């Protein structure tokens with residue numbers, strides 16, 4: 368059974384407001400995209416890495432990916448994260464249903480091998496796996512500037528990536544999703560949850576370092592994190 372990591376780098380970073388997509392911004396002297404590729408390329412449980420890149424930047428991504436031997440595909444993404452996932456699924460057409468596929472945000476450069484290990488371990492039992500952390504803030508649902516509901520904080524998690532799936536499951540979920548004119552999702556687990564509600568989604572523990580670089584302040588934090596040794600890439604499974 369092969370494991371394919373898909374690095375989703377098809378976004379343009381509107382909230383960052385930089386002159387180029389945020390995954391091309393350098394922290395610690397290297398583009399953010401290089402960190403995510405390196406994390407999966409260096410994990411013994413990952414066989415292949417595919418990169419989905421923003422239109423107009425595919426050649427730059429190819430240069431960044433060149434040193435990484437597990438990269439077997441590089442394709443242009445779509446207008447939404449969902450469309451970029453679909454581009455990767457199209458590239459994986461014909462692969463066996465039991466292939467394990469991990470979708471990771473290129474904008475999360477500091478994913479570590481411990482997180483990847485936990486996702487892969489859970490995929491031995493579950494067909495869909497998410498990465499989550501508890502929220503330090505109280506999270507509320509708001510409508511028209513008024514609090515609509517306040518779910519107990521203990522029941523909430525902040526999702527990160529990678530999100531892992533059996534290929535047959537995520538393919539089926541997307542088939543159903545693409546037939547829905549109201550399709551709207553912010554991640555791949557959301558697609559499984561909505562279109563295959565009987566499939567349990569296992570949540571494993573993420574990492575505070577695995578932040579998503581989204582706003583300019585996050586680049587400052589990422590510079591700091593890039594300067595610190597993470598000490599987490601030597602889990603038994605990755606040696």
Ligand SMILES: Nc1ccn([C@@H]2O[C@H](COP(=O)(O)OP(=O)(O)OP(=O)(O)O)[C@@H](O)[C@H]2O)c(=O)n1
Nearest residue numbers: 376377378379380381382446447448451473474
């Ligand atoms: N059309 C898209 C949009 C997003 N992504 C990827 O999905 C991840 C999470 O998305 P986000 O943080 O929202 O990135 P952007 O879409 O680039 O940012 P923004 O929403 O601020 O424009 C990123 O690695 C991004 O490159 C993608 O592959 N294709």
Ligand SMILES: C[C@](O)(CO)[C@H](O)COP(=O)(O)O
Nearest residue numbers: 448472526527528553554579
């Ligand atoms: C997938 C994700 O990173 C989980 O937190 C998040 O949903 C991506 O959302 P975005 O709006 O594309 O940043």
